[in-house]
Amino acid sequence: MAATSDYDWYILFPNHHEGLRLNSELKLRGIKNTIAPTPRAASKSCGISLIVLEEDLLVIDQVIEEKRINIDKIVQLPAIKNWKFRGC
Amino acid sequence: MADYRQMWSDLNMDLEKHDLLCEVLPEAFGGVYLSQENRPQGMDFYDFVVSEIHGVRPSELVEHRKNGGKVFGTFCVYVPDEVVFAAGAIATGLCGGSQFWVPGGEKVLPANTCPLIKASVGARLDKTCPFFLIEDMVFVGETTCDGKKKAWEILNQDVPVYVLDIPQMKREKDIAAFEQEIMDFIKKVEDVTGNKITPEALGEGIKLINNKRKALQRINNTRKASPVPISGKDALLVTQIAFYDDPARCAQMGNKLADELEERIAKQEGVFPADAPRILITGTPMAIPNWKLHHIIETAGAAVVVEELCTGTRYFENLVDETQTTIEGQVRALAERYMKTNCACFTPNPGRLDDIARLVKQYNVDGVIDANLQFCGLYSTESYLVKQKMDELGIPVLHIETDYSENDFEQLRTRVEAFLEMLGK
16 A cells, blocks of 8 residues: 555554454455554564554544454554565 | 464574564565555455464464374475375475575575575574474475485484475386375375375365365466456465465465456456566576565566466466375376476476466566576576577567575666566567
């Protein structure tokens, strides 16, 4: 998902089941979200996170509450507008 | 956040060193994959697998072990996974595709060994990959190159390695020899698991792996379309993950993705313009997370539409005959299917040249990039014959030799861009 604003918003979860549940609920509602490995700047633990758009945050909060999805936190990070190749 | 540290610690991993890999992965994956536009929704599953790459699947394998099951780790497309699953065990791919593991391999292997072998050995010796540390896992090596043959002897000092003898020619007596080798492998798997492999069980194993192949074939068939509905990078990722994932889930998720790609074709929806140059990559395997060449090609505006690689068509083309009802008949069918795969370890190996020529036509390819990992004498030498064959067909070829590092990234990009310009599209 290419960044259109200055920040990316990452939703972090206690486990992948919760992450996949939210991913599925958001897809059902047509809300854009991308599964991504959690960046180190957001958490020292690895695993899935969801990248979402800032303008969708309010409605995503509602989905989280309505579906009782457990999340760890929502983290705002500077958007990477020009991804550079990095091997690993 | 998902915390797998306890599991990693129980597996005796070097957590501090492994953490360095965890730190790099999000940026590496983001740069190659999340920077793409209009990816199929079905790629969500594969993004999830990568995000949890050292967590979800290893924890399934650990659970399988706790329940008394056995795990077999393999390094090659010639190992018949059907046999392993027929005994109620799990086979998982172990090939290393990361530069991170190369120095660990170089501690015991010559520097002029191919990076795939160095990374595979290094991942085990450095204790930085959970797949290599599953308790009592049976490592299954094979004889597809000299580097591997010697590496197994060294790896065997750390963990027992069972070696499958792969024929080097394809005469009838070689196919018969491979039949016997599969029979011996069945005995080994039965001894390890304590489970008898019946014709019914092997029949189920054959169907299981065939179904995975069929799903991968469906996905790859969609890449014949113009505009192509999925990037080469994404298609490569799907194949890479197929080596590790549960085969039934792999087939299920693959078919789901294929449904979406077929819908895209019906809507003329693609990820590259219809006139983008169409590239076939042939050569040595690209084990996860080796995405370098695909990234260079596709960020230069061309689409990789097919891979004649072990992480490509060699992995999923050709099905095993499902009609056999005796172990002897099934083993013959397995030997025949696996001996249809054309690796450069065979001499002569005209089948591979024919495969490339056929794929060039089927996928309407504009140019071939023949890429081999450094120090792979087999594929490097065969590149002469690949070029000769493509010259006959009038298909431009670029031969590349590279490794897992970032050092040659810009040089490769310059060469690839010049090649694409030469295609004149």
